[in-house]
Amino acid sequence: MTMVDGERPPPQLAQYSGFLLNWVAARSRARFATALAETGLHLREFAALNIVAAKPGLTQHDLAAAAEIDTSTLVATLDGLEQRGLAERRIHPDDRRKRAIHLTPDGHAALRRGRALARRLGDELFGALDDDERAQFETLLRKLAGVA
Numbered sequence: 001m002t003m004v005d006g007e008r009p010p011p012q013l014a015q016y017s018g019f020l021l022n023w024v025a026a027r028s029r030a031r032f033a034t035a036l037a038e039t040g041l042h043l044r045e046f047a048a049l050n051i052v053a054a055k056p057g058l059t060q061h062d063l064a065a066a067a068e069i070d071t072s073t074l075v076a077t078l079d080g081l082e083q084r085g086l087a088e089r090r091i092h093p094d095d096r097r098k099r100a101i102h103l104t105p106d107g108h109a110a111l112r113r114g115r116a117l118a119r120r121l122g123d124e125l126f127g128a129l130d131d132d133e134r135a136q137f138e139t140l141l142r143k144l145a146g147v148a
Contacts, residue, residue, distance in 0.1 A: 007146075014147040024125075024145055032121055039113050040084070044069055044077050046118075049103060049111040052087060057100040059092060086110050 007027070013019045033043050041049075047067045052058065058066070064074040078101065081087035086107035092098035103111065 009145050009147060011147065014145065020145050020147075028121070028125055032118065035117055035121060036114060039110070039117065041110060041114055042077075044073065045081055045086075046111075046114045048074070048077055048081065048101075049086065049107060049114065052101045052103050053108065053111055056102050057090075057092075059098045059100060060089070061098075063101055081107065 009020065009023045013023075029043075036043060036046055044067070048063060048069070051063055051066045055062075055066075060071070060074060060078065063069075063078075064071045067074070069077065078087060078089065082089065084106075085104055088102050088104055089099040090102060092100045
């Protein structure tokens with residue numbers, strides 16, 4: 001992904017590594033969000049599934065903090081995951097007022113598909129870089145942005 005749809009950043013700004021980092025990240029994020037949507041997942045859902053898979057049974061509050069999702073958005077996200085059979089909220093074993101989040105088998109399958117997609121897109125983004133380029137961060141950013 002040295003260029004997305006033939007785009008290049010403005011040459012006047014290509015000398016700024018912070019701008020290049022943001023430029024590459026914004027396009028990578030948009031590309032991932034679009035590809036992920038084709039699997040039926042949103043970036044928030046992918047984030048939530050990953051965190052819950054790593055910490056099954058964590059509370060909604062802990063998930064909101066870990067995923068950096070506000071609680072009202074998280075409730076809607078979990079409602080959607082639950083309605084699609086990807087996650088479930090159970091009574092927390094230590095506090096009946098809290099809900100523990102767990103992935104269902106379908107949730108684990110959706111996460112595997114999302115992770116495979118993330119790996120594929122990551123390979124496309126970084127695949128052309130060798131070890132020396134990775135060590136040269138600014139050169140790396142310029143190459144990824146297609147202005148090197």
